[in-house]
Amino acid sequence: MSGLSAERRGDLAEGMLPVAANLAVLVHGDGGPEDVAQVLESLDDVQKNALIVVLAGLVDPEQPVGKALGWLDFNEHGSLTVPASWSEERSVRDLAPDPAVDLDDDFVDQEAVTRFVRGFRVDSFTDTEFLEAVKQCVAKGMSLGDVDQLRRWPRKTTENWVNRLRKQYQRSGRTFPSLAQPGARVLSEQEVIEIRERSAAGALDLDLGMAFGLNSSTVGAICRGRSYAQYGGPIREPKKVQHLAGTRKHTCGHGDNSLAARNVKHEMGEAA
Secondary structure, three states: OOOOOHHHHHHHHHHHHHHHHHHHHHHHHHOOHHHHHHHHHOOOHHHHHHHHHHHHHOOOOOOEHHHHOHHHOEOOOOOEOOOHHHHOOOEHHHHOOOOOOOOOOOOOOHHHHHHHHOOOOOOOOOHHHHHHHHHHHHHOOOOHHHHHHHHOOOOOHHHHHHHHHHHHHHHHOOOOOOOOOOOOOOOOHHHHHHHHHHHHOOOOHHHHHHHHOOOHHHHHHHHOOOOOOOOOOOOOOOOOOOOOOOOHHHHOOOOOOOHHHHHHHHHHHHHO
16 A cells, blocks of 8 residues: 555545445454455455555554453353453553664754644654654643644544653663653642642632642643643633723713713702
8 A cells, every 4th residue: 555645545445444344244243254255355455455454443442452352252152252361451552562663863853843833734753853842842831632632633642652652762772851841740630630620619729839839820721621631620611701881972971870970860860
């Protein structure tokens, strides 16, 4: 598939989606080995490669292995049909071998990094540039989940990319760059939820900041969901702006509730 254009690969993958769905239905009980073989025999090598990619895309790598293969646990006689290790809680991702890929060189395209941090499209991006961009995002007070939202990526995309690079750095003996926000600490999910719950109960940002070692603006960003958007807890509603009357009558002092109007009404009342 590597020799095909991006548009052609996309069309091919889209065309294989019904075939992948058909295979999933057959394997899950609506067919047998002969049916599966018939489907595969009708495809050429390029289509088979595209089918494999589509099938892999249908699997959530974050789900436990036992859940992914749960439908294979027992046969009709109640006998275990898969190894006992398949029922463990490790995720599908944990079973995937680490790719033996050399790290990129240290060259960083600062323009590409700037576009990344501002949320603009970046056509090509190296691992080194990715780490530099994440460092700059974290320095702005963003979490890895916030980077996912900035880039409109699926949840945990940034975290998984960072973890993969951390392993590569460890294997190569290099020091992995720190992604901690300068002068601040990374909060746990429990701490974020507690801050939001205490804020919803009436606690002031200043008090919460002193309790958790944060400044008031950071607490406000957490409570409004701008930081740690991937975590739960009550999100603070934005303040509603109440617009005062600004017509010419009120501005000139002739509105119904203006001082001049009240004086006129008072004088008319005394005259009566």
